[in-house]
Amino acid sequence: MFPETISTDRLRFERLCHETVDAIEYHQVCSRHEPGIDEVTRYLPWDTHETVAETAEYLDSLEAQWADRTRAEYLIRPKSGEAGSEEEGAGDIAGSGGLIVDWETRTGKPAIWLRKRFWGRGYSAERALAMLALAFDRLDLDLVAIPVQDGNDRSRRAVEKYVERFGGQYDGRIRNSTVRPDGTVIDHHRYTITAEQYRANVDDPLVTFEE
Template sequence: MSLFPETMRTPRLRYERIDDAVDAFERYAWTREGREARERETRYVTTTPDPHPKATADALADHGDAWADAEQAYWAVFLRPGEPDASGDPVEPGDRVHVGVASMDALWENRRVHTGVELYRPYWGRGYAGERARALLKVTFEVLDVEVASVAHFAGNENSRSQMEGWVEHYAGSEDGYFRNAVPRDGGDSEPWDLRSYVITAADYRDAGGAPEVELDPEDVPKPTAEPTDLDRASGRDEVDDGDSDGDGGASA
């Protein structure tokens, strides 16, 4: 029995357990070394580009093991039909447009969950990170019944800082602290990362009305979105609206 929902749906996105949803080559197309924008996507995370598909396959297998042990959950994030793809064309029913990864670490002994997201560069600036945050908060407090959800970013990552502060404020959360030299960088060869952390409690979440727009294990996962992103509006927004990724490890933060 899985403690995590296998699928989820938010207004513009759908989520599927990653090791079942994508194969190594589909994931590697985004994580490979040398892909344009991959270096930028991983600038403020501990995740590094994959050198070959075998590394991607091993990571997916690890994700499956962690899911089975109820220690971590990783979901592949897809656009719902009607939402514009990177070229601005509406996604058709049956299309699978993979835009990133949502994740959570379940820290059971602390009754705490740490959440993260990795969005591929063509899909920054659309507000998907905050939409994904609501889905993971619903899992945290309504399924796993823990008391605290946390998220963090490295110092200097103003993109993630801006979008995190937006949805943390929505739920009346707070900054948890600023931790100097918190995470090693480049295997210890570079200056360690400073980390800024935020928390939302179960009481905060309930008082803010929860996340009624999030559906867990919906019967019709690819159901078309009712309100697709307005790309003309999104393209005029500063990139900090969405951010590179949450936390210290991108999808594993």
């Protein structure tokens, strides 16, 4: 159903699970040990991981969702040479990105987070291309819906660029959309791209799926 790896021009996406990453290693980038983590998680649906056990349980949940075909989550790694050298991040974990699937409505909801040191490189847009190709070319879904938390202007600008590129639209503001881990009720701005809009605007996606 879901490909184990996805490759784009500059990035490699590897299934996020116990087999591909050690819980201790992944905990390091999701915990207080990671520089800038408070800025990273400010608009994410999860808080920093307090223990390695919490990270391991998170990986367990991703494996369960993969098995029941409701979520495909991937480690994002810059390809060798893309960042110029190993010290600049080639091969490192840059973050993760995935697609949450609602089969009843044939809708995919992409998600992403990037470590702060990898901001500003255009990886979010490249991840968006990979998830759109996964949703429409691989899974044959009808719609991709992108929620952006109100106030997250940086992400809204990035989303608006690729939504416009693929002929999508802004659906509006959904009030009291969800609750953050700290109990805060938040609004989301919803953007959507249909399969028809994607296919009418995609040229060569340069996305490769590997089993």
